[in-house]
Every structure is written in C-alpha cells, then in structure tokens.
Amino acid sequence: MGSLTLANPVMPASGTFGYGEEFAGLFDLNRLGALVSKAVSTLPRHGNPPPRLVELKSALLNSIGLQNVGTQGFIEKKLPFLHDYSPPLIVNVVGDSVEEYREVVEALDPHERVSGFEINLSCPNVKKGLEYGTTCAGVERITSALRAGTRKPLWIKLSPNVSNPAELGKAAEGAGADAIVAINTLGGMVIDIEKRRPVLGARFGGVSGPAIKAVAMKVVWQLHEAVAVPIIGVGGITRTEDAIEFLMAGATAVQVGTANFVNPLTMIEVIEGMREWMGERGIKKIREIVGAAHG
Amino acid sequence: MAVHQRTRQSEAQLLQPKVRKVVDLARRLYLLELEGFPETFRPKPGQFLHLRPTKEDYPLLRRPISLQSYRDGVATLLIREVGIGTELLHRARPGDCLDALGPLGTAYSPVRSGESVLMVGGGVGVAPLVAAALEAEPGALVDFCYGVATAGEIQSLDFLSGRENEIRIHVSTDDGSSGHHGFCTEVAERLLEERRYAKIFTCGPWVMMRKAFRLGSERKVPVEASLEVQMGCGLGACLGCVYETPDGDFIRSCIDGPVVDGYGVSWENH
Structure with missing residues (x-):
C-alpha cells in the first residue's frame, strides 16, 4: 500500500467501527490489516437529528452526520486505547473547508500512532463535504493542500455520486494522493407515506450494504484503468468472495463497512477466507489477483 | 437520578x-x-x-x-x-x-428489599419489566401494571407469584375484555394516589411511557424507561440509534440505554 505495509488487505470502513473500542471485546483488533477511525473534525460534532437509520432491502440508509469527538477529543480519549494495538492506524478526516481539513491533519501528524490519513471528500451527510469531492479542481485543491501538511500516507476517499469518479481519482493522484478509497455511500432517501415526510431526520442519507457492491465494483474497475496508485475497494462486502471480486476489479485492499453491524466477525472471516481461497488455488501473493479480471 | x-x-x-x-x-x-x-x-x-x-x-x-x-x-x-x-x-x-x-445495553436498577416499585408496561414492553420483577429482592413490593389491547394477548405471569416478595399484577385492556377497561397508566395513576413508590419502571409505546413519566415527575418519583429506537450495530459504534436529551445531546439507545433515566429523555420531541 504505497509506503505502508499491511499484514493483510482487510480493514474497517470509517464510521462502521467507531474508534475500535466497541469491537475489541469480540475479537483481537491486531488481526486486522489496518484500523480506520470514525471521521475526525477540528471541533466535536453533534451529528444529525434522529431518525438516523432506515433499513432497506439488503442495504442501509444512514444520516449520522459525522458525529465525532473532535481532534482534541480523539487525541485525549481515543488515541490512548489505540496505542495498545499494532495495525497501522488511518484517521478519517473531515472538514467544512480546506483549512479545517488541514488543521486536523496537522494536529494529528506529529502523533506517532497515526500512520496516515483518509480524506473524506464524499460524505453525503454534510452540506459542504461534497463540494470538494465532486470536481477535479476541488479534489486537486484539497489534496495538494493536505499533501503539503503531511508526509504520511494520504488516502482520498471518493464519492460515487458523481459522473466521473475515475477522473477525480486521477486528479487526486496527480495532486499527491498515495491511495484512492472507493466508494463512499450513495445518496438516498425514504418517505413515510402516512406522515407524508422523509423518514430520516436529515431527509437525505447515504446507502450502504450488499446492494451497492456492484456500483462500487464498477468504480474500482474504472479507477484501476485510470490511476497507478493503490485502490482500496469498499461497498457491500459481506464475505470472502466479495473481497476477492474487488481485488480482481483492481483493488489492492478492501474495507468492510455495514457488514460489521450485522456480523462483527466479518473482517476476520474474510481474512481467513481469503487465505484459504488463495491457498487452494496456489496463489501466493495478493498482487497475483489484483486487477486479474482486466485480462 | x-x-x-x-x-x-x-x-x-x-x-x-x-x-x-x-x-x-x-x-x-x-x-x-x-x-x-x-x-x-x-x-x-x-x-x-x-x-x-x-x-x-x-x-x-x-x-x-x-x-x-x-x-x-x-x-x-x-x-x-x-x-x-x-x-x-x-x-x-x-x-x-x-x-x-x-x-x-443498560439494566433497570435493582429492586431492593423494603422498596415499593411501580412497573408500567404495555404490550411486548412488559418483557424487561418481568425480568426486573423476577429479580426483585425478598421483601420488595412490586405493583405491575400490565396493559394490552385485548384479553387474548395476556400471557400468564403466574411464575411471578408465590415468591418471598409481593408482586401484584394489575391487568388492563383497551377493549375491556379483561381487568381494567382502559390504559394501564390509569391504573398506575390510581396506585400512585394510594402509595409512595421508590421508583417507576416503564416500557412500552412512547405515549404510554411519556404518561408514566409525567405521573412520576409530578410526584418527584424517579422513573426508568426502556426505549426502542431503530438500531444498527448494538455495540455503540454506528451512532444510528440516538435519541435526544433535554440538553439537546444525543445518547445511544444501545449502550447508554435501552434503560435510561426518564428525566434524561426529551419526551415531547418525538
């Protein structure tokens, strides 16, 4: 993964794994390829009004609104716990302006435990997040500003709610991104027909879960043809075969999101399942299958 | 509280x-x-x-x-x-x-010996209250208000009787087919006029719990309510199951609840 070496290619998707503590009683976090934090902004955020979740067919609609403890809260309350674990720690960063993103990155950069940053340019649940994530100029601007603020790995997480995700990936790569994470949730909504109102307190939310896997797969495929930096595939992975499919589309690593809510051991099962799948076929290195479907 | x-x-x-x-x-x-x-x-x-x-x-x-x-x-x-x-x-x-x-999730506080506790449950909301009544210490008194739509929905709670503590079940039905004809909160109100309770436990439809809370707060009795919110992970990670406190904070019903201090719930905003 660029300058980062991961013991395996499986990690949580930001926002589905808290700051790790919540799952630590159920399995050993050291077995993960990396840890990815919930989004961190400069100041704590309250999040969106409830209801925040709607279950869909094989999918989930959420509008959490990036509720988080803020940078200082993260350093004081969450980082000490993460010191007890060895996988690289990627902090997901969010902001309302280039300056806010940069403030978070610069505040966390000196902390040795922080291995790198995943820049959330694509959350559909905040008004301004998407502004940077939907144009090549926006992506370039923020990526170069953050590149100047850290030498640690910088991953750019893309939105699928655009017409040209591969172009945005190229823009991020050109501005110094070390990896591209694709995809974030798809924008969506549900209406309560009796109340004649949107169900979510914030009206709109993001769709995740098994139903979006095919969408994510296409974006990863297109990115693989457009960029040379590693791609981290995310969207609807619930089992080993899903992860392998992402690798064959061009991902070097994968993130597991909504499935963590359903089966908290999904990531462990995928790690073991991939090892077994590869073993049975005499595949020794992940890179033997990365992009294999492109022929 | x-x-x-x-x-x-x-x-x-x-x-x-x-x-x-x-x-x-x-x-x-x-x-x-x-x-x-x-x-x-x-x-x-x-x-x-x-x-x-x-x-x-x-x-x-x-x-x-x-x-x-x-x-x-x-x-x-x-x-x-x-x-x-x-x-x-x-x-x-x-x-x-x-x-x-x-x-x-969180639990109801223990029902101690010598305490009188009023439990107000509606429909399937009686379930955690039954658990709390079963664990009541010897010498406790529990008035258990059990509200359902109709007699056919009442489950036998005989296993609660014959214990060293006193558990009195007061059934009410919406259609009058068994017990009090009306809401279980009406029975609760009558009981509250007769006796001073150490606390009220409630679980059931929001409107019922809000009424139970008001009955308690008017008499300055602590109220513990079990909330039901659409839940994601159940572990406190997804922040999907929050409800609002009177201070405008969001509390997770899976980890900070489901049993919460009734005074920490914004009962009107729902």
Whole structure:
C-alpha cells in the first residue's frame, strides 16, 4: 500500500467501527490489516437529528452526520486505547473547508500512532463535504493542500455520486494522493407515506450494504484503468468472495463497512477466507489477483 | 437520578443459542425460548439480545429483543411480529441455532428489599419489566401494571407469584375484555394516589411511557424507561440509534440505554 505495509488487505470502513473500542471485546483488533477511525473534525460534532437509520432491502440508509469527538477529543480519549494495538492506524478526516481539513491533519501528524490519513471528500451527510469531492479542481485543491501538511500516507476517499469518479481519482493522484478509497455511500432517501415526510431526520442519507457492491465494483474497475496508485475497494462486502471480486476489479485492499453491524466477525472471516481461497488455488501473493479480471 | 448499570462492551458475546420452544400467545405474538448459553452469560433485567433473523442479506440488520427472563439456562423473549425480521424469528423451530449478540445495553436498577416499585408496561414492553420483577429482592413490593389491547394477548405471569416478595399484577385492556377497561397508566395513576413508590419502571409505546413519566415527575418519583429506537450495530459504534436529551445531546439507545433515566429523555420531541 504505497509506503505502508499491511499484514493483510482487510480493514474497517470509517464510521462502521467507531474508534475500535466497541469491537475489541469480540475479537483481537491486531488481526486486522489496518484500523480506520470514525471521521475526525477540528471541533466535536453533534451529528444529525434522529431518525438516523432506515433499513432497506439488503442495504442501509444512514444520516449520522459525522458525529465525532473532535481532534482534541480523539487525541485525549481515543488515541490512548489505540496505542495498545499494532495495525497501522488511518484517521478519517473531515472538514467544512480546506483549512479545517488541514488543521486536523496537522494536529494529528506529529502523533506517532497515526500512520496516515483518509480524506473524506464524499460524505453525503454534510452540506459542504461534497463540494470538494465532486470536481477535479476541488479534489486537486484539497489534496495538494493536505499533501503539503503531511508526509504520511494520504488516502482520498471518493464519492460515487458523481459522473466521473475515475477522473477525480486521477486528479487526486496527480495532486499527491498515495491511495484512492472507493466508494463512499450513495445518496438516498425514504418517505413515510402516512406522515407524508422523509423518514430520516436529515431527509437525505447515504446507502450502504450488499446492494451497492456492484456500483462500487464498477468504480474500482474504472479507477484501476485510470490511476497507478493503490485502490482500496469498499461497498457491500459481506464475505470472502466479495473481497476477492474487488481485488480482481483492481483493488489492492478492501474495507468492510455495514457488514460489521450485522456480523462483527466479518473482517476476520474474510481474512481467513481469503487465505484459504488463495491457498487452494496456489496463489501466493495478493498482487497475483489484483486487477486479474482486466485480462 | 436513577442509577443505571452501564454495560461494558466486553460483556457482550457472540452466542449460538438453540431454540427450545416457540409458544404462540396470540396472532403475531409469541414467546421464543432459547437455551445453550455459556456460563459467562449473565444478563441483567432490561438488557437485550441482538438477534440475526437470517444468514442472508435480507433482512440485513439484527433485531434487538429484550430478555423477559433468564432462568435455569433458558432465555425467554416476548416478540410481536412487526415485519420480516420478527416473522422469520417466529418461524424458528426447536433445535434451530440462532446467531445472537449479547447481553447488550443498560439494566433497570435493582429492586431492593423494603422498596415499593411501580412497573408500567404495555404490550411486548412488559418483557424487561418481568425480568426486573423476577429479580426483585425478598421483601420488595412490586405493583405491575400490565396493559394490552385485548384479553387474548395476556400471557400468564403466574411464575411471578408465590415468591418471598409481593408482586401484584394489575391487568388492563383497551377493549375491556379483561381487568381494567382502559390504559394501564390509569391504573398506575390510581396506585400512585394510594402509595409512595421508590421508583417507576416503564416500557412500552412512547405515549404510554411519556404518561408514566409525567405521573412520576409530578410526584418527584424517579422513573426508568426502556426505549426502542431503530438500531444498527448494538455495540455503540454506528451512532444510528440516538435519541435526544433535554440538553439537546444525543445518547445511544444501545449502550447508554435501552434503560435510561426518564428525566434524561426529551419526551415531547418525538
């Protein structure tokens, strides 16, 4: 993964794994390829009004609104716990302006435990997040500003709610991104027909879960043809075969999101399942299958 | 005000209990009995199991179900079929293995010897109250207001009687087919006029709990309520199941609840 070496290619998707503590009683976090934090902004955020979740067919609609403890809260309350674990720690960063993103990155950069940053340019649940994530100029601007603020790995997480995700990936790569994470949730909504109102307190939310896997797969495929930096595939992975499919589309690593809510051991099962799948076929290195479907 | 026993996430385990029995009580209302829990499974009254209705992708999420009792290695859950998840759980057969995460959430505070406690439960909301009544210490008095739509939905709570404490059950039905004709909160109000209670426990429809809370707050009696909110992970990670406090903060119903101090809930904003 660029300058980062991961013991395996499986990690949580930001926002589905808290700051790790919540799952630590159920399995050993050291077995993960990396840890990815919930989004961190400069100041704590309250999040969106409830209801925040709607279950869909094989999918989930959420509008959490990036509720988080803020940078200082993260350093004081969450980082000490993460010191007890060895996988690289990627902090997901969010902001309302280039300056806010940069403030978070610069505040966390000196902390040795922080291995790198995943820049959330694509959350559909905040008004301004998407502004940077939907144009090549926006992506370039923020990526170069953050590149100047850290030498640690910088991953750019893309939105699928655009017409040209591969172009945005190229823009991020050109501005110094070390990896591209694709995809974030798809924008969506549900209406309560009796109340004649949107169900979510914030009206709109993001769709995740098994139903979006095919969408994510296409974006990863297109990115693989457009960029040379590693791609981290995310969207609807619930089992080993899903992860392998992402690798064959061009991902070097994968993130597991909504499935963590359903089966908290999904990531462990995928790690073991991939090892077994590869073993049975005499595949020794992940890179033997990365992009294999492109022929 | 009320003291809640906060669960540490580490208490939660992934469990594979076996279905012992499914008992139909009324149309779309049933008891699910599970067994085969490990020694370390020690749920407290008010805590829940997060059950996965299927291994497939639909329905996707787990269903949080309060424990009505855990005795002699058997957990009893009172479930109303409200959708595909609870319908699939209804179809479980003896011997089936279920995927359960738990025990999760906060518990009702213990009912001590010499205390009088008023419990106000509606429909399947009586389940965690039954658990709390079962755990009441000898010498406690529990007035248990049990409200349902119609007589056919009443489950026998005979197992609560004949104990060293006094548990009095006051049934009310919406249609008058059994007990008091009307709401269980009307019975609760009458009881509150006769006796001073150490605390009120409530669980059921929001409107019923709001009324129970008002009855308590007017008399400065502590109220503990078990809330039901659409839940995601059940572990406190997804922040999906929040409700609002009077201070405008968001509290997670899975970890900070489901049993919460009634004075910490914004009852009007719902």
